[in-house]
Amino acid sequence: MPELPEVETYTRYFTRHALEQKIARVEVRDERILGEIRKETFVKKLRGGAFKSARRHGKHLFAEVGGKATWLHLHFGMSGDLAYSADREGEPRFARVVFHFDNGEWLAFEDMRLFGVVELVQSPDEYIAEHKLGPDPLDPKFTFARFASLLERRRGAIKSLLMTQEILAGLGNLYVDETLYQTAIHPRRTVDELSKAEENAIFTTMRRMLRDVITRHERGAALPSQYLYHHREEGERCPKCGGTIQRAVVFGRTTYFCGKHQR
DNA sequence: TTCCATGTTCCGCA
DNA sequence: TTGCGGAACATGGA
Numbered sequence: 001m002p003e004l005p006e007v008e009t010y011t012r013y014f015t016r017h018a019l020e021q022k023i024a025r026v027e028v029r030d031e032r033i034l035g036e037i038r039k040e041t042f043v044k045k046l047r048g049g050a051f052k053s054a055r056r057h058g059k060h061l062f063a064e065v066g067g068k069a070t071w072l073h074l075h076f077g078m079s080g081d082l083a084y085s086a087d088r089e090g091e092p093r094f095a096r097v098v099f100h101f102d103n104g105e106w107l108a109f110e111d112m113r114l115f116g117v118v119e120l121v122q123s124p125d126e127y128i129a130e131h132k133l134g135p136d137p138l139d140p141k142f143t144f145a146r147f148a149s150l151l152e153r154r155r156g157a158i159k160s161l162l163m164t165q166e167i168l169a170g171l172g173n174l175y176v177d178e179t180l181y182q183t184a185i186h187p188r189r190t191v192d193e194l195s196k197a198e199e200n201a202i203f204t205t206m207r208r209m210l211r212d213v214i215t216r217h218e219r220g221a222a223l224p225s226q227y228l229y230h231h232r233e234e235g236e237r238c239p240k241c242g243g244t245i246q247r248a249v250v251f252g253r254t255t256y257f258c259g260k261h262q263r
Numbered sequence: 264t265t266c267c268a269t270g271t272t273c274c275g276c277a
Numbered sequence: 278t279t280g281c282g283g284a285a286c287a288t289g290g291a
Contacts, residue, residue: 078270113288156280174269
């Protein structure tokens with residue numbers, strides 16, 4: 001389930017389990033996950049090294065490979081996940097790359113649908129620049145002024161803008177819908193007709209919601225029942241206002257919203 | 264069997 | 278230049 005809150009959770013998981021351990025062996029089980037890099041190069045650059053730190057930008061996870069002047073880059077596509085264990089038999093069914101550490105434990109990158117990417121890059125900053133990724137909404141330096149400037153001189157639907165990684169990096173279909181639901185804004189409203197108060201509501205609610213989801217993931221807790229997340233079905237009753245949940249396609253993605261309170 | 268899925272990219276058109 | 282619809286990618290679950 002990889003949008004920003006999930007990738008943040010994976011980053012913390014990676015940090016907890018996989019840092020400062022010697023990489024004894026790298027197993028690439030399906031080369032289609034590797035993107036541009038050749039399997040031999042990938043394995044050779046990692047074997048014998050160790051991950052020194054991990055950071056996230058948007059939906060991307062980067063881990064520094066000590067002494068090799070390179071970073072592991074993970075993108076989770078639609079179905080990517082991480083699993084760390086010492087259990088030799090327990091490797092997940094859809095493990096595509098497995099890092100084996102010299103203490104016998106392993107970290108698997110699993111991705112059933114193979115839309116994810118595992119590769120090596122020069123540095124996170126270089127990657128972010130090259131792919132023109134927008135700011136991360138939970139970056140401490142990301143302010144309302146910065147957010148408002150992203151909306152200036154744009155005309156499209158607010159949902160399209162919030163989903164575009166070159167503008168803002170991290171939200172996907174689920175959490176854009178959640179943000180707009182919680183701020184009572186219709187996903188097709190165009191950016192140029194939003195009031196400053198509405199822009200502020202989006203900024204504030206989006207960040208509070210993302211932090212809330214991360215905290216709940218960390219605790220293994222479910223999302224609140226009044227979140228749209230649990231009501232993504234046409235005809236469901238809106239837990240906020242009793243209206244009816246509608247389904248539409250916006251920016252090419254199935255979109256759920258309350259036909260009554262989202263305007 | 265058919266439709267749908269938390270993502271990204273590329274192409275074509277307005 | 279910006280915005281957006283559509284298709285493609287690969288696979289399993291309802």
